Amino acid sequence: MQTQPDHAYPAHWEADVVLRDGGTARIRPITAEDADRLVSFYEQVSDESKYYRFFAPYPRLSAKDVHRFTHHDYVDRVGLAVTVGGEFIATVRFDRIDPTGRPASAPADEAEVAFLVQDAHQGRGVASALLEHIAAVARERGIRRFAAEVLPANGKMIKVFRDAGYTQKRSFEEGSVHLTLDLEPTAESLAVQRGREQRAEARSVQRLLAPRSVAVIGTGRAPGGVGRTVLRNLLGAGYTGRTYAVNRAFAESQTELEGVPAFRSVGEIVARTAEPVDLAIVAVPAERVPEAVADCGEHGVQGLVVLSAGYAESGAQGRLLQRELVRQARSYGMRIIGPNAFGIINTSQAVRLNASLAPETPAAGRIGLFTQSGAIGIALLAGLHRRGAGLSSFISSGNRADVSGNDFLQYWYEDQDTDVVLLYLETIGNPRKFSRLARRTAAVKPVVVVKGARHSGSEPPGHAVPVTRVPDATVGALLRQAGVIRVDTVTELVDAGILLADQPLPAGPRVAILGNSESLGLLTYDACLAAGLRPLPPLDLTTAATPSDFRSALARALADEGCDSVVVTAIPWVGEDGDPQAGDGEVLAAALRDAAATAPAKPVMVVHVELGGLADALSAATSTRTVPGQPPAAAPPAEGTPDTRGPADASEAGGAAQDAPGARPTGSRIPAYPAAERAVRALSEAVGYAQWRRQAAEPGRVPEYDDIDESGAGARIEALLQAPGDARGITLAPADAHDLLARYGIQVRPTLPAPGPDDAVRAAGRLGYPVALKTTAPHLRHRADLGGVRLDLANEEQLRQAYAELTELLGKPEELQPVVQAMAPRGVDTVVRAALDPAVGAVLSFGLAGAPSELLGDTSHRLVPATDRDAAELIRSIRSAPLLFGWRGSAPVDTPALEELLLRVSRLVDDHPEVIGISLEPVVVAQHGLTVLGASVRLAPPATQSDLGPRRLPSY
Numbered sequence: 001m002q003t004q005p006d007h008a009y010p011a012h013w014e015a016d017v018v019l020r021d022g023g024t025a026r027i028r029p030i031t032a033e034d035a036d037r038l039v040s041f042y043e044q045v046s047d048e049s050k051y052y053r054f055f056a057p058y059p060r061l062s063a064k065d066v067h068r069f070t071h072h073d074y075v076d077r078v079g080l081a082v083t084v085g086g087e088f089i090a091t092v093r094f095d096r097i098d099p100t101g102r103p104a105s106a107p108a109d110e111a112e113v114a115f116l117v118q119d120a121h122q123g124r125g126v127a128s129a130l131l132e133h134i135a136a137v138a139r140e141r142g143i144r145r146f147a148a149e150v151l152p153a154n155g156k157m158i159k160v161f162r163d164a165g166y167t168q169k170r171s172f173e174e175g176s177v178h179l180t181l182d183l184e185p186t187a188e189s190l191a192v193q194r195g196r197e198q199r200a201e202a203r204s205v206q207r208l209l210a211p212r213s214v215a216v217i218g219t220g221r222a223p224g225g226v227g228r229t230v231l232r233n234l235l236g237a238g239y240t241g242r243t244y245a246v247n248r249a250f251a252e253s254q255t256e257l258e259g260v261p262a263f264r265s266v267g268e269i270v271a272r273t274a275e276p277v278d279l280a281i282v283a284v285p286a287e288r289v290p291e292a293v294a295d296c297g298e299h300g301v302q303g304l305v306v307l308s309a310g311y312a313e314s315g316a317q318g319r320l321l322q323r324e325l326v327r328q329a330r331s332y333g334m335r336i337i338g339p340n341a342f343g344i345i346n347t348s349q350a351v352r353l354n355a356s357l358a359p360e361t362p363a364a365g366r367i368g369l370f371t372q373s374g375a376i377g378i379a380l381l382a383g384l385h386r387r388g389a390g391l392s393s394f395i396s397s398g399n400r401a402d403v404s405g406n407d408f409l410q411y412w413y414e415d416q417d418t419d420v421v422l423l424y425l426e427t428i429g430n431p432r433k434f435s436r437l438a439r440r441t442a443a444v445k446p447v448v449v450v451k452g453a454r455h456s457g458s459e460p461p462g463h464a465v466p467v468t469r470v471p472d473a474t475v476g477a478l479l480r481q482a483g484v485i486r487v488d489t490v491t492e493l494v495d496a497g498i499l500l501a502d503q504p505l506p507a508g509p510r511v512a513i514l515g516n517s518e519s520l521g522l523l524t525y526d527a528c529l530a531a532g533l534r535p536l537p538p539l540d541l542t543t544a545a546t547p548s549d550f551r552s553a554l555a556r557a558l559a560d561e562g563c564d565s566v567v568v569t570a571i572p573w574v575g576e577d578g579d580p581q582a583g584d585g586e587v588l589a590a591a592l593r594d595a596a597a598t599a600p601a602k603p604v605m606v607v608h609v610e611l612g613g614l615a616d617a618l619s620a621a622t623s624t625r626t627v628p629g630q631p632p633a634a635a636p637p638a639e640g641t642p643d644t645r646g647p648a649d650a651s652e653a654g655g656a657a658q659d660a661p662g663a664r665p666t667g668s669r670i671p672a673y674p675a676a677e678r679a680v681r682a683l684s685e686a687v688g689y690a691q692w693r694r695q696a697a698e699p700g701r702v703p704e705y706d707d708i709d710e711s712g713a714g715a716r717i718e719a720l721l722q723a724p725g726d727a728r729g730i731t732l733a734p735a736d737a738h739d740l741l742a743r744y745g746i747q748v749r750p751t752l753p754a755p756g757p758d759d760a761v762r763a764a765g766r767l768g769y770p771v772a773l774k775t776t777a778p779h780l781r782h783r784a785d786l787g788g789v790r791l792d793l794a795n796e797e798q799l800r801q802a803y804a805e806l807t808e809l810l811g812k813p814e815e816l817q818p819v820v821q822a823m824a825p826r827g828v829d830t831v832v833r834a835a836l837d838p839a840v841g842a843v844l845s846f847g848l849a850g851a852p853s854e855l856l857g858d859t860s861h862r863l864v865p866a867t868d869r870d871a872a873e874l875i876r877s878i879r880s881a882p883l884l885f886g887w888r889g890s891a892p893v894d895t896p897a898l899e900e901l902l903l904r905v906s907r908l909v910d911d912h913p914e915v916i917g918i919s920l921e922p923v924v925v926a927q928h929g930l931t932v933l934g935a936s937v938r939l940a941p942p943a944t945q946s947d948l949g950p951r952r953l954p955s956y
Contacts, residue, residue, distance in 0.1 A: 007074045013137055015952035016330045020125030020196065022203035023302065023333040024953065025089065027133050030079035034088070035066050037081075041088035046119045052154040053116045055176070069093065075141055076104070080134055082126055084333045085297065090117040092130045094138060097147065109144040115157060125196060127160045132193055132950035135166075135183045146181040165189030194436075197951040198410050204335050205403065205411035208303040209346040209393055211278035213242035214355060215266055215301075217292045218283035218308075219257060221247065226307055227283035229357055230343065231258055237345075237354035237361040244269050244277065270299045278302050281343070281355050286310035286321060289339075290328060297332025304329060305355055306338035312399050313340055326401050330953070337403045342374035342396030348417060356396065365390020366419035366501050368412045370405050372397055373452070376424050376490060383494040388619025388669055389501060392417040402953070404429055409437040409447070419445055420501045422493055426452040429954055431475070431840040435482045435863065442483030443696050446500045446689055449479060449486050450493045477861035477877075478840060481870070483692045485685045495673065495682040502668040503603035505690035508564040511683065512557040514539040515569030516550075517609070524567050524607055524676040531684035536563060543571070547591035554592060558599035565603040565687075567679060568592060572610055585613030592618070592670055603686065606672040607679045615672035700867025703903055705745055710911050713743040717914050721939055729916055729940030737937040744908045746901065746920075748935045751819040757803045761796050763820035770794045770823045773802050775816040788816075792823060824933060827926035828883055828893050832902060834864065834909045836916040842909045844902060846874045848883065849922040866906040871899040884925065893925040901930060913942035 014028045030038070042050075042061050050058045061069070069091070072079050076096040081088045094111040098104035101112070113134065117126050138146065150157050152172075161168065161179050165188035169180045214234060218227035227247075234243055235258060245257040248264050256262050263269045266277050280296045282289055286308050296304060311322040322339060329336050337344060343356025347364040354361040357374070358381055367384065369391055371377040377396035384391065392415065395408060405423050412418045421441060428434050428451075438447050451472075479486045485500075487493050511533050513524050521538030528535035539557075541549050550568065557566045570588065596604045608614050673679035720736060732740065738748045752763035754773070764771045775788040788810060790802040803818070810816055829849035836842045842864035847853030860877040862870040875881060875895055886892040901923065909915050917938035924931045 010074050010137075013080070013133070014955075015133060015950070016955065017129045017133075017952055018197075018200040018204050018335075019129065020123075020200050020203070022200065022205075022207045022335075023084075023124070024204070024330045024335060025126065025129075025333060026083045026330065027080055027130065027952075028083065029074065030070055030072065030081050030091065030093075032070050034070050034081065037083075037086075037088050038066055038070055038091070041091070041118065042116075044118055044120070045116060049116065049119055049122075052151055052157065053114060055149075055151060078134070078137055078141070080130060080137070082121075082130060083331070084121075085331060088118075089121040090115070090126045090130060092116075092127075092134045094134060094143070094146065096141075096143065101147070107142065109142060111138055111143045111146055113146045113148050115160075122156065125200065127157065128164070128196060129951070131160060131164055135181075136950045139183055144183055146179075146183060148179045148181070150177045150179060151175075152177055163192065165192035193951060198413065200951075201407050201410040202414060204303075205407050208279060208305070208335065208337060208403070209344060209353065209411075210348070210351050211241060211302070211353070213244070213275065213277050214239065214279045214281060214353070215244040215246050215263075215269060215277045216281045216283065217246040217266070217296075219245040219247050219262070221249065221254075221257070225283075226357065227281070228258075229359075230281050230283060230307070230355060231260070233354045233356060233359065233361070235259070236359075238352045239354070240350065240352055241278075242275065246280075266295045266299045266301060276300050279355070280304050282306045282308055282338075284308060286318070286339075289325060293325065293328050293332075293334075297329065297334060301332075301334060303334055304336045304338070305341055305344055306336055306398075307341055307343065307357070308338070309340045311339045311401070322399060322401050329402070335403050336401060337395065338398045339401060340374075341398035342371075342377050344396075345391065345394040347391055347393070356394070358394075360385075362394065363388075363390035365392060366417070367391050367422055367497055368408065368415070368418040368420070369394045369422045370397070370408050371395070371424040372400055372405075372426050373424060374398065376452070380422070380424065380490055380494065383490070384497070387494060387498050387671070388616070389494070389498045400427075400429070404954075406430060406434055406437055409434070409441050413437070413441045413444070420497055421445060421447045422497045423447065423449045424452065424490065424493065425449060428475075428839075431478070435478055435840065438479070438484045439482035439696075442689075443693070446496075446686075447484050448493055448496045448500070448685075449484050450488065450490055451475070451486065473857060473859070474840075474843060474845075474861045478843070478863055480692075481862055483689065483696060485689050487681075487685065491678070492681060495671075495678050496685050498669070498671045499603065499605060499682045499686055500689075502671060503605070503686075504601045505693065506565040506603050506683070506687050507690070509533045509687050510562060510564045511535045512539070512560065512563035512566045513537075513569065514541060514550075514553045514557055514566065515571075515607075516541045516543050516545040517569055517571045520569040520571060520607060520609065520676065524569055524680065527676045527680035528567075528683075531680050533680065533684055533687065538569075547588045550588060551591035551595045554595040554604065555599050558596065558602050558604070563602070565605075565683060567676075567683070568604065568606045569676070570606060570608045570614060585615070586617040588614055589617030589620075589670070596668075596670065603683065604670050605679050605683060606670055607676045608672055608674065615674075618670045618672045620669070695869065700869030702865050702867055702907070703900075705904065705907070707745045708904075708907065709743040713740055713908070714912060716740055716743065717912055717939060721914060721941060729938045732937045732939065734935075737935050740915075740937055741908070741918075741932075741935055744904050746904050746908075746932060746935075748920075748932045749821055749824060751821040754803070754818040754820045755813050757800050760799055760803050760818065760820050764793070764796070764799055767820065767822040771799065772821045772823055773799065773806065774819055774821060775806065775810065776819055777815060777817050821933065824924045824931035825926040825929070827924045827930070829922040829924055830884075830898065831859075832905055832918075832920040832923055834905050834915075834918045836909070836913070842906075842913075844870075844874065844906050844909070846902060847878055848880050852878070852880045864906045865910040866903060868899065868903065871902040871906075874902055875899065891927050894928055894930060895925070897930045898923070898925050901932075914939050916940045 010029055016024055016026050018024055079093040082090040092115045094113040096104050096108050096111045098108050115127050165186055167182040171178045216227050216231045219231050220228045231245055243260045245260050245262040250262050250264050254262050269277055280301050282292050282304055284292055289308055310318055312319040345356050346353040347362060362381060367389060369380060374396050405425055412421050441447050476486055485496055487496055511528050513521050513535055515521050518540040521540060525535045525538050539553060541553055557563055606618060741748060754760035754763055770792050773790045773793060793799045793802055807813055831847050831849050831853055833845040834842060843861050844864050844866050845859050845861050847859035852858040858878050858880050860874045862874055875898060884893050884895055905918055919936045920932050921934050
């Protein structure tokens with residue numbers, strides 16, 4: 001028998017994926033050791049499916065077939081399998097063919113592909129996932145097209161190919177459909193892939209949040225303990241599904257606990273009740289978790305919430321246990337929240353699930369809350385409860401070994417019970433994917449994030465994903481670009497959340513201020529100015545103001561077309577008997593709600609001092625908000641259907657109805673704040689988000705430039721990378737860097753070396769006076785303050801004198817590496833950079849040269865590819881931007897030329913992932929035009945981009 005080829009096993013092709021129904025499966029290369037699995041798999045496939053695969057009756061595989069289908073060279077012949085519980089449920093195979101359709105070897109770029117999916121698993125999106133992965137493998141091996149022969153009656157397989165989004169051709173030849181797929185990704189194929197990803201991951205979360213039955217594994221026989229606490233919380237919340245208590249130590253005679261059926265294992269539940277268990281809450285010691293997971297997996301449990309500790313948070317050995325836990329659960333198709341989790345809550349009346357350690361189930365509301373920390377989760381639940389805010393769902397993920405904030409963004413994006421998303425994150429496992437998902441979600445409902453462990457520089461205990469090394473300021477800029485509202489503290493997270501959940505978005509920054517305290521009004525006015533808002537002069541109603549006066553003043557302010565939001569300030573007022581009327585908060589709250597309900601929809605918030613009764617009264621809604629919803633387990637579209645659903649429109653999507661400005665929610669609460677600064681901070685975030693929403697409705701464009709030589713630049717990059725160099729990348733020589741930039745229309749003003757004064761004079765003669773003399777030694781580059789740059793040298797005499805002074809002051813010419821450069825028009829010195837970060841992708845940065853960007857960190861950032869809107873915002877978002885627009889009477893510079901330069905740099909980096917770094921410094925922007933005086937470029941072989949390949953779950 002032929003031996004297995006010597007090609008190395010491609011472990012990087014292994015992937016865990018979420019299927020359309022929310023279950024997981026593993027995709028991996030087929031090996032020679034899989035013979036028995038292949039035979040067993042084939043025996044479970046129906047005769048009809050076998051006929052569709054082989055175009056003839058084919059009841060069993062011969063020994064020759066088994067050998068052929070399990071022995072691959074991983075180059076010209078490749079086979080992948082989908083496994084659940086270690087067994088095959090589907091296979092795919094390609095063979096490289098020549099133009100005649102016969103087996104071929106490289107450099108042929110076409111392959112014949114064929115699929116086989118076990119009948120019991122058809123309709124789960126298995127073939128679609130396999131097609132994504134086998135196409136990526138083929139591209140890696142230099143294959144550009146797939147050819148497939150499909151019987152006309154095999155409509156499911158034809159649909160898989162048809163709906164993939166690839167460019168394809170179809171013809172009918174000799175009784176079969178001949179399909180040819182161009183494997184180059186297209187906008188449509190990427191949209192299809194991401195649509196499937198969203199539906200699958202959202203469905204996997206929905207299965208966790210809306211189970212039909214829950215088993216609590218580790219329910220103690222005596223009161224107390226984690227398992228018993230969760231069981232009581234499930235019962236206390238009124239969970240609508242079936243509940244089971246599980247403990248292997250239960251006696252055979254014990255049939256119930258806390259009034260629910262008691263069993264020794266999940267297997268016993270299934271055997272005795274003939275009912276499935278959807279969700280298991282695991283609360284046993286870490287050493288017993290594998291036994292519990294196996295019991296769940298072998299009996300069809302769909303998901304796990306692992307409360308058990310002793311994993312990665314406890315050290316290296318615990319991290320190994322955590323990895324094995326994920327591997328084991330996924331092998332059975334289950335997803336995990338945890339380990340070391342606090343639990344999950346779903347307040348939907350159809351579910352009423354409190355599978356957490358929170359003793360009280362939050363009130364039903366419109367906020368979705370995700371936290372990686374149990375302690376922070378407790379604080380947030382308490383804070384929201386005190387402010388009268390309800391939740392749609394709550395998740396505290398603990399070590400977040402599997403299910404992450406990205407998964408819940410997929411779910412909340414289309415969840416009609418959720419208007420606002422609040423996230424407490426300590427790590428962002430896949431920043432590139434998070435940015436993409438957050439941007440899509442933020443386009444329809446607010447996403448508010450507080451990031452912990454921002455400056456620790458180390459991985460938080462227990463987290464499986466390393467901390468990104470991207471500077472925190474860069475992370476913040478990229479989140480803002482995605483429309484995420486980033487706040488600094490959990491208090492601000494609650495402050496922003498309650499405003500966004502119950503008030504419409506403001507149409508602009510104009511703020512009316514009214515109240516019965518002149519001082520408090522002035523404090524609010526100052527806070528608005530500091531936050532960049534446009535406050536109107538405060539209206540002082542005086543301390544004698546009655547609730548009726550507040551009602552009238554608020555109604556007038558809301559009707560005023562010159563204001564976009566209203567801040568009401570209130571202190572205890574004096575009654576007729578001279579006593580402060582602090583106890584009449586309910587009366588004032590009713591007056592304010594009455595005015596807001598009958599006026600144009602604008603956000604209203606209250607700043608109060610010593611009026612706790614008012615805050616409590618304002619937090620109580622007057623009626624229940626009703627939103628047309630869909631069943632939790634709404635059937636997903638047919639496999640391969642492009643992602644055209646999205647969330648419901650504004651009239652049905654709750655917070656998505658906050659299209660600025662939107663209708664005021666029925667029975668909405670008016671948020672109250674104990675300090676003006678907190679209220680104004682929340683309002684300013686809402687104003688900024690509303691502006692982003694309006695701009696996102698009309699996204700910018702990536703301009704095309706006729707003078708760009710993309711293919712020529714690609715060939716030049718390929719040639720430059722052939723030269724030996726550091727595997728981490730090479731820095732191009734100035735001539736090569738200038739040549740590459742010129743192919744994208746970026747001209748760098750030439751410099752000529754001047755190793756001696758005579759060389760400097762000859763260089764000036766070639767370039768023409770006036771000239772600049774500069775040192776290029778790394779420690780002196782761009783340091784005019786050290787005397788390393790001499791400008792406006794008008795003739796030979798001045799040039800020779802500057803050369804002599806330079807060498808006398810700073811050192812020998814061979815140390816200074818002087819160059820001569822023609823003078824550029826006067827202007828503002830700026831810096832344009834682009835860099836590839838493995839976590840977030842390519843980032844475009846802009847700032848002013850020198851102290852503003854280097855000392856003060858005044859730099860703006862955007863993800864590549866940048867649009868024309870991004871380029872304009874890059875320039876305007878730095879604090880020193882006024883220097884570009886005529887500060888203190890100076891002439892404005894040519895910012896359109898600067899925007900074009902930023903877009904050309906973005907295009908170069910986007911077109912060629914081998915370009916891992918560009919630095920243009922300084923870029924002198926004059927009144928008309930700009931000049932690039934210095935440039936450096938770094939190249940490296942392109943790295944795999946984690947968010948652009950076939951969909952897969954993170955592997956730890």
